[in-house]
Amino acid sequence: MKTLEEIGKSAKAAEPVLRIMGTNQKNEALLHVAEKLLEEKAFVLAENVKDVEKATANGMAQGMIDRLMLDDNRIEGMAEGIRQVAALPDPVGEVTSMKQRPNGLMIGWKKVPLGVIGMIYESRPNVTADAFALCFKAGNVVILRGGSDAFFSNSAITKVIRAALTDVKIPEDAVQLIEDTRRETVQEFMKMNQYVDVLIPRGGAGLIRNVVENSRIPVIETGTGNCHIFVDESADFDMAIDIIFNAKTQRIGVCNACESLVLHEKIVDAFLPQLKKRLDEKQVEMRGDEKACSAAEGLVPATEEDWGREYLDYILSVKTVKNIDEAIAHINRYNTGHSEAIVTKDYANAQKFLNEIDAAAVYVNASTRFTDGFEFGFGAEIGISTQKLHARGPMGLDALTSGKYIIYGNGQIR
Amino acid sequence: MKTLEEIGKSAKAAEPVLRIMGTNQKNEALLHVAEKLLEEKAFVLAENVKDVEKATANGMAQGMIDRLMLDDNRIEGMAEGIRQVAALPDPVGEVTSMKQRPNGLMIGWKKVPLGVIGMIYESRPNVTADAFALCFKAGNVVILRGGSDAFFSNSAITKVIRAALTDVKIPEDAVQLIEDTRRETVQEFMKMNQYVDVLIPRGGAGLIRNVVENSRIPVIETGTGNCHIFVDESADFDMAIDIIFNAKTQRIGVCNACESLVLHEKIVDAFLPQLKKRLDEKQVEMRGDEKACSAAEGLVPATEEDWGREYLDYILSVKTVKNIDEAIAHINRYNTGHSEAIVTKDYANAQKFLNEIDAAAVYVNASTRFTDGFEFGFGAEIGISTQKLHARGPMGLDALTSGKYIIYGNGQIR
Numbered sequence: 001m002k003t004l005e006e007i008g009k010s011a012k013a014a015e016p017v018l019r020i021m022g023t024n025q026k027n028e029a030l031l032h033v034a035e036k037l038l039e040e041k042a043f044v045l046a047e048n049v050k051d052v053e054k055a056t057a058n059g060m061a062q063g064m065i066d067r068l069m070l071d072d073n074r075i076e077g078m079a080e081g082i083r084q085v086a087a088l089p090d091p092v093g094e095v096t097s098m099k100q101r102p103n104g105l106m107i108g109w110k111k112v113p114l115g116v117i118g119m120i121y122e123s124r125p126n127v128t129a130d131a132f133a134l135c136f137k138a139g140n141v142v143i144l145r146g147g148s149d150a151f152f153s154n155s156a157i158t159k160v161i162r163a164a165l166t167d168v169k170i171p172e173d174a175v176q177l178i179e180d181t182r183r184e185t186v187q188e189f190m191k192m193n194q195y196v197d198v199l200i201p202r203g204g205a206g207l208i209r210n211v212v213e214n215s216r217i218p219v220i221e222t223g224t225g226n227c228h229i230f231v232d233e234s235a236d237f238d239m240a241i242d243i244i245f246n247a248k249t250q251r252i253g254v255c256n257a258c259e260s261l262v263l264h265e266k267i268v269d270a271f272l273p274q275l276k277k278r279l280d281e282k283q284v285e286m287r288g289d290e291k292a293c294s295a296a297e298g299l300v301p302a303t304e305e306d307w308g309r310e311y312l313d314y315i316l317s318v319k320t321v322k323n324i325d326e327a328i329a330h331i332n333r334y335n336t337g338h339s340e341a342i343v344t345k346d347y348a349n350a351q352k353f354l355n356e357i358d359a360a361a362v363y364v365n366a367s368t369r370f371t372d373g374f375e376f377g378f379g380a381e382i383g384i385s386t387q388k389l390h391a392r393g394p395m396g397l398d399a400l401t402s403g404k405y406i407i408y409g410n411g412q413i414r
Numbered sequence: 415m416k417t418l419e420e421i422g423k424s425a426k427a428a429e430p431v432l433r434i435m436g437t438n439q440k441n442e443a444l445l446h447v448a449e450k451l452l453e454e455k456a457f458v459l460a461e462n463v464k465d466v467e468k469a470t471a472n473g474m475a476q477g478m479i480d481r482l483m484l485d486d487n488r489i490e491g492m493a494e495g496i497r498q499v500a501a502l503p504d505p506v507g508e509v510t511s512m513k514q515r516p517n518g519l520m521i522g523w524k525k526v527p528l529g530v531i532g533m534i535y536e537s538r539p540n541v542t543a544d545a546f547a548l549c550f551k552a553g554n555v556v557i558l559r560g561g562s563d564a565f566f567s568n569s570a571i572t573k574v575i576r577a578a579l580t581d582v583k584i585p586e587d588a589v590q591l592i593e594d595t596r597r598e599t600v601q602e603f604m605k606m607n608q609y610v611d612v613l614i615p616r617g618g619a620g621l622i623r624n625v626v627e628n629s630r631i632p633v634i635e636t637g638t639g640n641c642h643i644f645v646d647e648s649a650d651f652d653m654a655i656d657i658i659f660n661a662k663t664q665r666i667g668v669c670n671a672c673e674s675l676v677l678h679e680k681i682v683d684a685f686l687p688q689l690k691k692r693l694d695e696k697q698v699e700m701r702g703d704e705k706a707c708s709a710a711e712g713l714v715p716a717t718e719e720d721w722g723r724e725y726l727d728y729i730l731s732v733k734t735v736k737n738i739d740e741a742i743a744h745i746n747r748y749n750t751g752h753s754e755a756i757v758t759k760d761y762a763n764a765q766k767f768l769n770e771i772d773a774a775a776v777y778v779n780a781s782t783r784f785t786d787g788f789e790f791g792f793g794a795e796i797g798i799s800t801q802k803l804h805a806r807g808p809m810g811l812d813a814l815t816s817g818k819y820i821i822y823g824n825g826q827i828r
Contacts, residue, residue, distance in 0.1 A: 016746065019770075099791065101789070107790055107791075193626065193627075197801075197802055212630065213607075213630055216626065216627055218801070243825065245827075246827035246828060247827075332430065350822075354820045355434055356430075356434055358529075359818060360819060361818065361819040362818060362820050363823060365826075369827070369828045375828070376521055376819070377515060387632065388529060388612075388816035389528070389611070389612055389803065392816055392818060392819075404773060405774060405790070406768045406776055407784065408764075409779040409780025410779055410780075411650075411657065411779055413664075
């Protein structure tokens with residue numbers, strides 16, 4: 001087993017090769033990796049069984065085991081995902097501007113890979129294939145640190161990818177998995193800023209906080225979403241109810257699901273009973289402030305703590321406000337910078353909400369569930385940034401690039 | 415004196431006001447600040463005298479005292495700098511793309527302020543006015559932590575700016591100075607990621623390293639420049655000599671000055687004596703490898719340590735290489751990701767160098783001294799980023815913004 005230091009050095013050694021690799025070569029490699037994953041299906045599934053057996057013995061909840069388990073379909077899904085990344089346009093090499101200065105210098109900005117990307121994740125083993133494909137397509141080396149529950153699966157998938165890269169004469173160290181699953185290893189990995197250019201954590205709030213607080217490597221924060229929908233006085237009730245029902249219940253465990261409702265107090269009495277009826281179809285628990293609780297039967301009183309909660313469950317908090325300013329102030333105070341929506345017919349309020357809400361994605365009359373790289377048309381997603389530096393919102397291949405200035409001169413001096 | 419916690423809270427309180435402030439209001443405020451600085455010249459100069467007296471008593475070197483000292487001209491320069499920032503286009507609010515998705519959603523990307531910016535700097539007191547003006551113009555609140563040597567000057571300048579902001583009814587906490595000059599305070603400040611969105615250190619390598627290693631706030635690394643010039647076999651000697659002379663001697667203490675020369679071994683014997691003669695005009699010490707030392711009289715043998723040095727002095731290291739590949743490998747190994755140049759007549763080598771060198775600015779046939787926000791046409795500069803995340807190379811107002819997705823819908827759900 002390689003030490004972290006050796007992993008870092010191997011990544012740095014592979015970096016220059018990937019940095020200048022052409023698009024055709026990268027695409028051919030990705031297609032070969034996809035093919036190899038299918039060829040080695042039996043091996044990957046056999047390794048996955050070890051993880052599943054261990055998880056079962058440890059009493060892991062059935063929902064979690066379902067996420068962990070691979071089958072023919074899921075491996076085919078992984079391969080198809082890799083083929084889709086191969087089909088995406090390569091962001092690297094694009095010169096997005098080229099201007100001539102008065103002294104004749106031609107100064108351009110060219111997209112280049114970031115370098116070495118570290119991914120720390122807890123989720124399903126398919127993230128291993130996914131993260132590799134995206135990082136690789138953008139010319140980056142990736143060092144993966146998956147959850148220990150998926151250890152055998154992640155190892156197997158990485159092994160197959162590395163063998164496929166070797167087949168096509170690309171350094172296998174373009175992808176490496178940290179196989180030392182001790183907690184201290186993650187802490188040590190986060191200090192390796194001499195080898196790693198950026199760290200992208202994907203997982204629960206605890207993981208993200210640990211990385212943000214302890215990393216010496218620049219971090220792109222992803223994922224936590226306490227998303228609000230504000231129903232304005234002028235909202236179309238049917239539209240508002242459809243949007244809230246969709247954003248709350250279409251998929252509850254995701255970061256772009258709605259967690260909190262903000263209601264204009266003038267409509268609360270008329271609107272809330274209708275909404276409650278619809279949400280009852282999915283047994284959504286509503287936790288309201290005083291006005292909300294008295295507007296409809298069956299709400300639970302909310303506590304201060306509820307306004308900041310990302311439930312990821314069939315629960316919705318309900319806050320009433322006097323006007324749009326109070327709504328914006330409430331949302332800007334409690335949101336996590338992810339996705340926020342207003343439902344309104346009022347032009348000025350729509351514009352005001354778009355301007356003043358501080359979040360990665362701000363919606364008028366649409367569900368927050370659209371905050372997603374595929375829905376935004378990026379063709380891929382490595383995560384959703386909830387910070388303001390480098391990338392904000394859904395991150396596609398572009399977010400995995402940096403740039404450099406290229407300058408054509410003919411002897412200019414200062 | 416406010417505690418750090420109070421400073422952070424005050425900054426966060428001012429942030430929403432600046433986030434949505436219009437361009438006209440920001441420009442008028444900047445012009446008023448410039449005017450007020452001139453009005454209060456006597457006060458600022460009197461406070462500056464205290465710093466200069468203290469520095470003299472402590473035996474500070476004359477060069478450093480010169481940098482610290484203010485006079486009428488320098489204060490007028492500060493005011494003029496602020497007026498220039500007022501005249502620049504406001505990056506905030508620009509929607510750089512707006513596309514329609516198949517489901518009818520209109521998704522746009524709009525530039526917004528970063529939020530609260532922390533600046534830690536060692537340099538001259540004019541950075542105080544400069545940093546305020548740039549951050550403010552891009553709609554950001556700024557928390558300043560200047561060097562303790564310039565304490566009275568920085569305090570006075572900040573006081574004047576805050577009074578000017580109050581005059582025009584803008585929260586004075588748009589700019590705050592950390593007046594607690596103890597070292598521990600900086601360390602504590604760097605942990606305040608709940609209040610500060612990005613930290614920009616400006617100063618020597620030691621300061622930058624401390625910030626990068628200890629900050630919990632995302633950092634934009636600036637400044638260190640071990641810049642190379644590679645003279646290819648086909649180079650025009652006169653052009654190469656002019657460029658090297660300019661890049662090495664026009665200003666030695668800056669990060670875009672040339673520190674290291676890389677020479678194609680086929681031209682070293684003919685080229686080096688001519689170059690040496692020109693650099694002798696400024697008594698530049700040359701430290702060469704074996705081949706370089708034997709090609710011209712008066713070179714000092716270089717040690718391994720020289721290849722990684724940023725001298726900021728009349729010293730230049732000289733490395734000979736067999737070909738462009740060796741030159742690129744050497745530069746990518748020892749550079750600091752700042753500015754690198756090739757002098758060549760060869761088309762393929764020019765393109766290869768631009769492609770393969772990993773740095774913020776890569777030049778063909780021009781001096782590295784052009785890496786600068788003003789020379790690049792940004793009209794301003796907050797620093798030069800030598801990292802790959804968020805901003806790379808000279809940072810103008812654009813680098814002080816983030817963005818958000820704004821989405822216009824008409825009831826879309828997933």
